[in-house]
Amino acid sequence: MALLTKKDASLILDPLTDNNPITIQVLGICSALAITAELKASIVMAISVIFVMALGNVVISLMRNIIPSKIRIIVQLIVVATLVIIVDQVLKAYQFELSKTLGAFIGLIITNCIIMGRFEAFALANGPWKSFLDGIGNALGYGVILIIVGFFRELLGSGTLLGFPVLGDPILKTGLYATGYENNGFMIIPPAALIVVGLIIWVQRSRNPALVEEN
């Protein structure tokens, strides 16, 4: 195949599994805790990060030979912040409803350590095309975990998915609730995300023992 060499494909696929930014590199945990109480927010965040990370990686990669190393972190921060503000302003002008949904995430995207981490570790040393793929891959890896966590937290905590009641009505006691089932209020508070992420890490490492660090 012509579009992606094997190495290029691994740039996208590795972060989804054995080099996942959240479960293996343990980056970006803060936003994984903050916004995964419902599935919709997780999806919106995942899409925004894919966009910002792919574009940011390309911009940093193009600038990699002229960025002074002493102030490279500040330059990276400016690039992320500028991209996010541009997206925010354009949405405010043309997609006002969507921009209101995203409003709460803007700050979380700018300070997402996965983005800074990829700029620093990858884009500064590689060409734009590879950086673009790396950005997409890592953002997808981040998004997948976010969506898994959001799925379980919304299902178990609120009994809904994307806002639709899938388990019946908890107040009128229909569906599953008729059997005495109750929503688990713990799932909607942030510490629950830590436990779900922990479980994902556990499952992933027990399936692939090579990922377990030696002491």
Next chain:
Amino acid sequence: MALDTDKNSYTVIFAAVMVVVVGSILAFLASSLMPNIKENERFAKQQNILYAMGVNENGDDAGSVNFIPTDKVGAEFTTYIKEQLVIEGGKTTQDGEAYLIDLKKQLANKKKGKPYKLPLFIGEKDSKRLYIIPMYGKGLWDAIWGYIALDDTMTVQGVYFDHKGETAGLGANIKMRYFMDDFTGESILDGTKYAGIAVAKGNNDPLNKTKDDNEVDALAGATITGNGVAVMIKESVNLYKDYLETIRVK
């Protein structure tokens, strides 16, 4: 040509150029998009005010919030909103653009002891006069705001809440219908006191059947945002107390 990117002079020049470039891009973008953004914000305010007085496209089925679409909102706003008032230092005047008053700025003026303006809207729906009060307060992370529509017995006919950055899935749910709809029918009066409406945990009334207790059921996991809503309602209605006393049916 090999660039010596480690030199101090290069670093300073790079930083300066970067600031100028980024600054111009953002300034250009902000000024070219400003008219669109301003218009969207105007529509949103009209939509929110109409939503609070029950002029919206909510169906009976799903619990989603449906505003009057932006292409119709201007016309609907003039149809339903009969008067726009500005209350300044006890004096009430008419102002057709009162809805554009930034409540946040006015409340800041009040705090500094400067003169301040309070907008108030009188709507008419099903030949019933509704008094719509804008509100502004703080949630857990950032600002919350909204509108509350009252009839002349000080019974809530509808509310709208919004927020800047409350937690998704928790505090952000103050703008969900299942929370906002609970307020309808509650009284903001306790006897003759403007008590507002408390967002109460454990009031054992999740369907909100009791309408005379000045309480609605709180959101799980959103205590501080909920308290913020309660404080916001109480403080806002008290700002308008003098005016409301003049129209209240006793």
